Amino acid sequence: MASAVSYRFLTASQVKRLYTRHIATSLPTQPAMLESAVSSAMNHKHYGQTDLFQLAGVLAEKVILDHPYQDGNKRTALYAADMFLKINGYQLQKKPMAKNDTELNKGLADAHVFVATSQWTSEELGNYYASIAKPLEAASKEIREYSKDAVEY
Template identity: 55%
Template sequence: MASKTLLFLTAEQIQRLHLRYINKPLPIQLNMLESAIHSPIDMEHYTKEEDVFQLAANLAEKIMRNHAFQDGNKRTALVAADMFLKINGYYLQKVPFAEDKNDKELSNAHVAVVTNQWTAKQLGDYYKSIAVPLGPATTEVTEYIS
C-alpha cells in the first residue's frame, strides 16, 4: 500500500501566517525560517518519518528554537504546525488563539519545549492526542495547499 504524499509549508506561507495571526514584523533571520521549514522535510526524507504529528512538532520546535522572528516565534510555531496538520487532514484549533482549554494547553506545551521540559517527540504525541480530522478543507486551508 502506497503511503500518502505529505504536503509541506514554504517560508512564504509561514510568513503569511505570521502576518495574519501575529501581526508583527516579518522574519529578521529569513535563513533561520528556511532552516526550520526544511527540517520536517529532511526528517521525512532521511528518517522515513511519516507521522504528521511528529513532523508538525519538528516544524514547531525548529521555528521556536531558530527564533527567525523578533517576536511571536512560539505563536508562529503553533499556527504553522496547525496549518501543516490542516493541509494534511487534521487540525489542532478551529480558531487560532481562541480563548479555550486547547489554546492554553497548546501554549503551555510550546513553552515546555523551549524550556527543555518536553522534547519535540512529546509535543508530537500531545498534538496527536488532541488533533481532530479536518473534514472538508476551508478556503483558508486551500490557500496553503501548494
C-alpha cells in the same frame, strides 16, 4: 530513503504569511533560520519519519528554537503546525487561539513553552498534537489556498 507516504509541506513564504496575518507585520529577523525550520520537517520525512504529528512537532520545535522572529515564535510555531496538519487532513483547533477554547489554548501554550525551555522534545510535542488533533471536517478557502501552494513530498 524516501517513503511512499506523501504529505504537503508549508514553505517559508507561507509561514511568513501566517505570521503577518495572525501576529505582526514585521519580517523575520533571521530569514535563513525560518527557511531552516521549515525545511527540517521535510528533511525528517526524507530520512524516514512518516508520522504526520511527529513532523508537525519537528516543524514547531524548529520554529520555536531557531527563533526567526523578534517576537511571536511560539505563536508562529502553533499557526504553522496547525496549518501543516490542516493541509494534511487534521486540525489542532478549528480556529487557533479562539477565545472560547481557553483550556485547549492553555495546553498548547504550555506545550510550546515546554519546548522553548527544553522540557519537551519535538517527539513529545508531536505526541501531544496527536492526542488533541481531530480529523479536519471541511477545508476552508484559506486551507485550500495553503494546500494548493504547499510542497508535496
